[in-house]
Amino acid sequence: MSTSYVFAPHQAAALPVAGSAALFPVRRVYCVGRNYAGHAREMGSDPNREPPFFFCKPGDADAVVAVPAGATVELPFPPRTEDFHHECELVVAIGKGGANIPAADAPSHIFGYAVGLDMTRRDLQGQMKAAGRPWEIGKAFDFSAPVGSVHPAASVPGIGNAAIALQVDGAVKQSGHVADMIWSIAETIANLSTLFTLQPGDLIFTGTPEGVGAVQRGQLLTAHVDGLTDIAVRYV
Known part of the structure; x- marks a missing residue:
């Protein structure tokens, strides 16, 4: 018996896989907050190795934007x-999914890597912080996660030693190295994975170097990011 829906199911997000015709289906999007010391300082926080904290963006095609190689996507x-x-x-x-994954085993759970933008409505995020409320309206909006x-x-x-950088109209605004992370990829x-059971299709945004600014x-x-395909995005 075929399944009947009251309306068409929502579109799943999927990302191109370099060197393949296959697509990577996205399940959930996790983000690490303030994982570079310079960015923690510019946001007014102590960059010491306190336990990392996480927030989420939607994993659907409303938030996750697949940016094709060589294209400039307008959003x-x-x-x-x-x-x-x-x-x-x-x-x-x-x-590869799992819970309570030891750091030594973490690399075996990684399919691959991509460049992403964690776009942020900083003013709305700040208002939520000041009121002790969740950050969703600052982080989890439509088209907030180009990848x-x-x-x-x-x-x-x-x-693990790659350079990471962002340019705005050709001028470098953010620059650092993956090795500058407070918490490594494996950590x-x-x-x-102690907080959520990770599953195939999950994306983890690993934090941003200093130099964030208004667009x-x-x-x-x-x-x-060295070794990966650049992305180009314009918000209009």
Whole structure:
């Protein structure tokens, strides 16, 4: 007997896989907060190694935008913000699930890596922080998570030392190295897996280096991580 829905099921997000015709289906999106010391300081926090904290973005195609290689994707500028910020990040794509994953085993759970943007309505996020309320309206809005092609882990063995950078209209605004993370990729996966059972298709945004700042309508954002496909996005 065929399944009947009261309306068409929502569209799932999927990302291109570099060197393949296959797509990576997205399940959930987890984000690590303040995982680079410089960014923690610029946000007014202590960058010491306190336990990492996490927040989520929707895993559907409303929030996750697949950015094709070589393309500039135009997206709607989000409503009700006067302080819209870029955050360039290394994204980890999970290929094997698990809970309570030891850090030493974490690499075996990684399918690959991509470049992503954790776009943020900073003014709305700040209002929620001040009121002790959740951050969703600052982080989990439509088109808030552009992501590029997923590169299989074996193809980027040096990702732990990769440079990460973001340009706005050709000017470098963020620059750092994955090695600057307070919590490494493996440590992040291990800690996150004590809170949630990770599953294939999960994405982990691993934090952003210092230099986050406001984006104006029409500006070109170009995000880069060594060894991965750049992404180019313009909010109009």
